[in-house]
Amino acid sequence: MTTKSGLTKATLASSLAAAIALVSVQAQADAKKTEKCYGVALKGHNDCAAGAGTTCAGTQPIDYDGHYFKLVPKGTCTAMKTPKGAGSLTEKM
Numbered sequence: 001m002t003t004k005s006g007l008t009k010a011t012l013a014s015s016l017a018a019a020i021a022l023v024s025v026q027a028q029a030d031a032k033k034t035e036k037c038y039g040v041a042l043k044g045h046n047d048c049a050a051g052a053g054t055t056c057a058g059t060q061p062i063d064y065d066g067h068y069f070k071l072v073p074k075g076t077c078t079a080m081k082t083p084k085g086a087g088s089l090t091e092k093m
Contacts, residue, residue, distance in 0.1 A: 032074070033073065033074055034071040034072060034073060034074055035071070035072060035073075035074045035075075035076075035077055035089065036069040036070075036071060036077075036089070037069055037070050037071070037072040037076075037077035037080060037087040037088070037089065038066050038067070038068065038069045038087065038088045038089070038090065038091050038092050039064050039065065039066040039068075039082065039084060039085070039086075039087055039088050039092045040064065040070050040072070040077070040080045040082055040087040041060055041063075041064070041065070041068055041069070041070035042060075042063045042064075043060055043061065043062055043063050044058050044059070044060055045058070045060065045070065046058065046059065046060040046065075046068035046069060046070055047069060047070050047071045048068075048069065063082075063083075064082045064083065064084040066084075066088065066091060066092025066093065067091055067092070069091075072087070077089055
């Protein structure tokens with residue numbers, strides 16, 4: 001089947017797969033430069049969630065909640081100081 005622009009569904013699917021692969025490669029490169037640091041994000045500024053009952057980016061309800069992480073440059077997490085203590089490479093209970 002051909003779309004109005006003349007592209008086939010297979011071509012569109014192939015293009016989409018290539019775009020997803022490119023995003024995945026970029027994410028892997030970024031992951032080598034960053035680490036998840038729990039307990040350092042301000043309210044609503046977390047990168048994603050951790051633990052039961054959480055969702056994802058931007059949903060942290062309070063400052064420095066140890067269940068949420070922020071991506072920080074690799075090797076800097078545990079040196080970060082907050083009013084609730086240092087950052088952690090693992091979820092704080």
